Amino acid sequence: MPLQAPATYTADAAPGGRVSLLCVDLVDSTALIQALGDGRAGVVLARFADAARELFLARAGREIDHTDGFLVLFDDPVAALATALDLHARIAALARDHAIRLGARAGIHCGEAITRENSPDAVAHGAKPLEVEGLAKAICARVCSLAGADQTLLTHDAFEEAQYARRDAFGDPGHLRWLSHGLYTLKGVDDALLIHEVGREGHAPLAPPQDVEKARHLRDDNLLTGWRAGAGQEVPGRAGWMLERKLGEGGFGDAWLARHAASGEERVFKFCFQLGRLRSLQREVTLFRLLRGALGERSDIARIIDWRLDEAPYCIESEYYPAGDFATWAAAGGGLDAIALDTRIGLVAEVADALAAAHAVGVLHKDVKPGNVLVARGADGKPHARLADFGIATLSAGSRYRHGRGIVPTGMTAALALGESSRSTGTRMYMAPEQIEGREATTYADAYAVGVLLYQVACADFGKSLAPGWEGDVADPLLREDIAGLIAREPSARIGSLEQLAARLRALPQRRTQRAEAERRQARELKRRRRRRWLAPALALLSVLVLGLAWGIRRVSLEAQRANREAATARAVTGFLVDLFKQADPEHTRGEQLTVREAMDRGATNVQAKLAGQPDVQVPLLSAIGQVYLALGLFDQAQPLLKQALDADDAVLPRGSDERAELRLALQDTEDALGHYTRALELGDEALREAQALHGDESLAAARARIAIGNSYNGEHDAEPAVRNLEQAVATLAEIAPRGDDHAEALWKLAVSYIYLAREDDAMRVLEESLGMLREHPEGNQTSIAAVYETMAGVERNRGNFRAALTRLRAAQKIYLDLGLAEHTSYASDLFSIANAQSLLGEFEGARRDFAASLAIYRKAFGDQAYPSYALNLKALGGTLSNLGRFAEALPLLRESSAQYARLPNLAASNVPRMQGMIGLAEVGSGDVERGLADVRASVATLAAAVAAAPDDEDAIGNYVEAALTAADAEQLAGRADGAHRTCDDALARAQPLQQHALIYNRVRRAKLLLCVDRTVEAAPLLQQIDASGYHDRFLDRLRRQAGIATTTTPDAGSAID
Structure with missing residues (x-):
């Protein structure tokens, strides 16, 4: 049975602790006595005991027991091993002196034990002065019994600690050999133990010990036995490279510092002693060569110089950095808090740069931590980071090198193709949630690790892990923002470009200055608002109206009678502004508080009525007020004013002037918002022709025109010409105005085009680039940042990452609320998108609430006027109420949406029939079955005809499929299962072109159609993907129940179960 530690001890027993034990005895002492006789043998044994005790005393060993041999307690295994080696030399001399065969065996073990000092009285009565109790004592005796003559065996911990000893700790290290003999099972010990040997060449056996009664070898084909590294040895196969000291160990094996005997150059050798870990070494070499081939030599990636992977001992040879890793370097400098924050942040920025470069060729590191960041002193005298240890790195799914293409060393492709998984673990403290959960790692996992590293660097503690409330540890708000952007729960919500992160970190001083100035401006503005609150509506208009005044004055300044006309224009505009401000003054209006909208309405009326005969004054004011309406999202009010201003005589608004170009683009934005895309494109084409004629095809004006086009x-969802124009605009701006607002806007709108083409990866790439530009100058760009977040949410929604989409949308929502835009149509649009994401997740009650809040903003802004976004909101809220089974409430909203679409020429043809189907479903649900079925069937017929007329039009096909599914839903609600089956069967045949795009919506459509026609086996894999996204709706859940297929997620408790 296993050996057990004693249960109780005397009051003098010391608490359990780690001890180093040496057990040594003479081999076959009984035969010695028989050969020499008692007298001579007694002399030999006494000299052995004297020599042993002299050595014990020299190294502070405390004798525990003595029979045929000794059990000795040492402070560390280094002293125990040095004593054993010296004792073997003494015994060899003793054997020569007596011309006899004599040898000792030694076992060394480190482990937990309890020591007990006995009292002098107890010692006087025969007790030992010091006793050791515990399993460690028994293990040491077993290891000693396993050893042969002249052999010293050590368990693994003792062996490893001894390797760290000084080079001269054991005398001349030149002939000392370090070996591993593999696993052995010891009687009474549950777990097999690694057994090693240290001995002098020509004296020690340096061979695996033979099995004995209480210790037997256990075969392990994964473990490489034989040679192990030790100070003073030459590296096998590397002539002249002598091992100096052990630097560390890990899952791969051991790392050692070596120095060349002739040149004195230092390098690091990393040895691998497990065949299962050899692939890790091969992968590290392969990926380093890939990186070097693709990127050239980079100073921020630790350099691998050579390797030995064809025979044992397997190793790689790397550049040596004396300062060590990030944590070691920091400790040597007095700790992280003793190092300037900017210096610490600079090192993290260099790590981000190195990772960004690796990501660019598809390499994921997956184990970013302080221990894998080496620090080197550069030529500038400053510390610089070197990213090291790609041992568990892998290639991303999209890397062109993944299947052996490109720069992969011959014969090593298998290191990447086999045994490689992006789920391979790293260090838990730095692992992203998806890694811990066993999901595939992406570049976002490396970004998460950088976030943890940045957090630790910011709070000056490498021991701190991320936990709720971490923000309180980071004083700098800008660093908090950067960290938060890296450690989001969902990968897609994290900062995607580590290159941009590095730039942000290096720009921290400038960002702090900009933030401080922005806060000072905000404080001054708040103070002004508090002092003159009644002026808020008028002041909101002042800047644009004054621009209008400046425009009028500048234009008339070119006239012959400049002075008189300037004065007249100035008096007219000034009088207009004074009158407008008086209307906003509560004293002048007897307490009436005007909103910005009301002030604008009165101003527009006055401009039309009072300035009709003064075009020099009227035109700039019409333009200014129209653009304010546009900014407020009041497009119907903006459009006639902007059009009237643009139709002004050339003498007032010269052809080719910046004012006319800006006005035309403003009007084009308005027409876009109203859904008048044909007119908008005409305006864009005019702007482009004029820009090309006046400024050239590669001008800023031409680029802006192309963005608008x-x-x-x-x-119009016509993505191909959109991409052509926007890509050309991006290329132009990258040359003439890089990283400016126009450049960021062009990238954002290009992403929208890519989304329409189902190029989600390209869309996310340019969105991250756009976001990085906007974040460089966040003041004044907050609404643009919110818009980018919303578009990123669209990408995530298409990918089926609905939670990630919701996270992006909430970030945009916070921006709008922080800016005080809770009643703006942009905020309404974001609320709509939030509600849509909730609806897709089956959270229908939350969706209903946010759709209703969004609709309330649109109603206040637009009244009964028709707008695309207004119509869509009505449709979505009605659809959500239908999903909740509240069909009677849905009907009036759906009918109002249909009426809105009917008034929008560009959208009527596809949306009015679609609305007819949704209305029909609500009618069936409300009890008007026959009318409802007639409506849904008419909807399907109309949209089927549209597909017949344009069989390759995917938008038309998508509309038809949605109408067919709505009809099938209604047929089932009405108890007409056969009608539902026929409708879905027809739709399946027409829906094939949609399958080329792996969008979540297409998977949902196809799954519903297949379930409706009882093709459940084909639907099963689609349902797994749908479940992973969290998608739900009432009809799909009903179809699943009918097919007997469970869902892995639960819809909102508020959803209808029919």
């Missing part, structure tokens, strides 16, 4: 094509 691309936006109009996006409005």
Whole structure:
């Protein structure tokens, strides 16, 4: 049975602790006595005991027991091993002196034990002065019994600690050999133990010990036995490279510092002693060569110089950095808090740069931590980071090198193709949630690790792990923002470009200055608002109206009678502004508080009525007020004013002037918002022709015109011409105005085009680039940042990452609320998207609430006027109420949406029939079955005819499939299962072109159609993907129940179960 530690001890027993034990005895002492006789043998044994005790005393060993041999307690295994080696030398001399065969065996073990000092009285009565109790004592005796003559065996911990000893700790290290003999089972010990040997060449056996009664070898084909590294040895196969000291160990094996005997150059050798870990070494070499081939030599990636992977001992040879890793370097400098924050942040920025470069060729590191960041002193005298240890790194799914293409060393492709998984673990403290959960790692996992590293660096403690409330540890708000952007729960919500992160970190001083100035401006503005609150509506208009005044004055300054006309224009505009401000003054209006909208309405009326005969004054004011309406999202009010201003005589608004170009683009934005895309494109084409004629094809004006044209094509969902215009605009701006607001806008709108083409990866890439530009100058760009977040949410929604989409949308929502835009149509649009994401997740009650809040904003802004976004909101809220089974409430909203679409020429043809189907479903649900079925069937017939007329039009096909599913839903509600089956069967045949795009919506459509026609086996894999996204709706859940297929997620408790 296993050996057990004693249960109780005397009051003098010391608490359990780690001890180093040496057990040594003479081999076959009984035969010695028989050969020499008692007298001579007694002399030999006494000299052995004297020599042993002299050595014990020299190294502070405390004798525990003595029979045929000794059990000795040492402070560390280094002293125990040095004593054993010296004792073997003494015994060899003793054997020569007596011309006899004599040898000792030694066992060394480190482990937990309890020591007990006995009292002098107890010692006087025969007790030992010091006793050791516990399993460690028994293990040491077993290891000693396993050893042969002249052999010293050590368990693994003792062996490893001894390897760290000084080079001269054991005398001349030149002939000392370090070996591993593998696993052995010891009687009474549950777990097999690694057994090693240290001995002098020519004296020690340096061979695996033979099995004995209480210790037997256990075969392990994964473990490489034989040679192990030790100070003073030459590296096998590397002539002249002598091992100096052990630097550390890990899952791969051991790392050692070596120095060349002739040149004195230092390098690191990393040895691998497990065949299962050899692939890790091969992968590290392969990926380093891939990186070097693709990127060239980089100073921020630790350099691998050579390797030995064809025979044991397997190793790689790397550059040596004396300062060590990040944590070691920091400790040597007095700790992280003793190092300037900017220096610490700079090192993290260099790590981000190195990772960004690796990601660019598809390499994921997956084990970013302080221990894998080496620090080197550069030529500038400053510390610099070197990213090291790609041992568990892998290639991303999309890397062109993944299947052996590109720069992969011959014969090593298998290191990447086999045994490689992006789920391989790293260090838990730095692992992203998806890694811990066993999901595939992406570049976002490396970004998460950088976030943890940045957090630790910011709070000056490498021992701190991320936990709720971490923000309180980071004083700098900008660093908090950067960290938060890296450690989001969902990978897609994290900062995607580590290159941009590095730039942000290096720009921290400038960002702090900009933030401080922005806060000072905000404080001054708040103070002004508090002092003159009644002026808020008028002041909101002042800047644009004054621009109008400046425009009028500048234009008339070119006239012959400049002085008189300037004065007249100035008096007219000033009088207009004074009158407008008086209307906003509560004293002048007897306490009436005007809103910005009311002030604008009165101003527009006055401009039309009072300035009709003064075009020099009227035109700039019409333009200014129209653009304010546009900014407020009041497009119907903006459009006639902007059009009237643009139709002004050339003498007032010269052809080719910046004012006319800006006005035309403003009007084009308005027409886009109203859904008048044909007119918008005409305006864009005019702007482009004029820009090319006056400024050239590669000018800023031409680029802005192309952005506007691309936006109009996006409005029509005509993505190919949108991409052509926007990509050309991006290329132009990258040359003449890089990283400015226009550049960021062009990238954002290009992403929208890519989304329409189902190019989600390209869309996310340019969105991250756009976001990085906007974040460089966040003041004044907050609404643009919110818009980018919303578009990123669209990408995530298409990918089926609905939770990630919701996270992006909530970030945009916070921006709008922080800016005080809770009643703006942009905020309404974001609320709509939030509600849509909730609806897709089956959270229908939350969706209903947010759809209703969004609709309330639109109603207040637009009244009964028709707008695309207004119509869509009505449709979505009605659809959500239908999903909740509240069909009677849904009907009036759906009918109002249909009426809105009927008034929008560009959208009527596809949306009015679609609304007819949704109305029909609500009618069936409300009890008007025959009328409802007639409506859904008419909807399907109309949209089927549209597909017949344009069989390759995917938008038409998508509309038809949605109408067919709505009809099938209604047929089932009405108890007409056969009608539902026929409708879905027809739709399946027409829906094939949609399958080329792996969008979540297409999977949902196809799954519903298949379930409806009882093809459940084909639907099963689609349902797994749908479940992973969290998608739910009432009809799909009903179809699943009918097919007997469970769902892995639960819809909102508020959803209808029919």
